[in-house]
């Protein structure tokens with residue numbers, strides 16, 4: 644081996660550990676950078692998730708409100724057809740037939756019975772979803788003669804309510820009964836509370852909405868009747 648070759652070999656031997664150290668340092672740098680990056684990504688995901696959850700919730704509530712509004716529009720149209728055939732809107736309660744109702748959820752029970760009747764021109768309303776039919780107060784029409792006369796599309800005697808997308812029954816009141824108050828039982832999510840309701844009126848003019856027609860409304864996402872309140876009202880009404 645020449646002197647020159649020996650010097651080069653020695654230099655290479657010396658250089659090797661130096662390269663190893665560089666690589667290790669580089670590896671440490673890469674690993675460190677990845678960890679920081681990972682933490683940043685986790686932080687970003689957490690922040691996004693934090694933003695996304697309320698956004699999804701808001702979108703869901705918005706969709707439910709829209710569905711409630713659609714239900715009310717379809718029901719209102721059905722009532723107008725019923726009016727054309729029968730000369731009046733359905734009564735606020737089946738009590739007008741001496742049906743011996745229990746005084747809870749009367750309006751919507753009567754409305755559903757009338758609109759799903761197979762009598763002249765009916766049924767007027769079939770666009771409900773199965774899960775919207777509830778019998779929250781667990782009652783039934785005991786007057787068999789009347790039931791035979793109404794001949795609604797349901798096979799049994801249960802006095803069903805149509806519930807809104809929040810699980811509470813829609814409220815229905817005929818214009819002749821705006822001065823009276825009615826008992827409504829809310830859904831399970833609202834602890835099946837019983838509330839007393841009257842037809843809605845403008846908070847400014849104190850006059851009833853739709854004085855010659857009917858009122859049908861949903862208590863909205865807050866499950867509270869605030870149809871006549873000036874602020875905070877989230878009810879969805881037919882007027």
Ligand SMILES: [Ca+2]
Pocket residue numbers: 744745746747748749752780782802
């Ligand atoms: Ca009832």
Ligand SMILES: [Ca+2]
Pocket residue numbers: 748752777778779780781782802803804
């Ligand atoms: Ca019922």
Ligand SMILES: [Ca+2]
Pocket residue numbers: 861862863864865866867868869870876877878
């Ligand atoms: Ca409300």
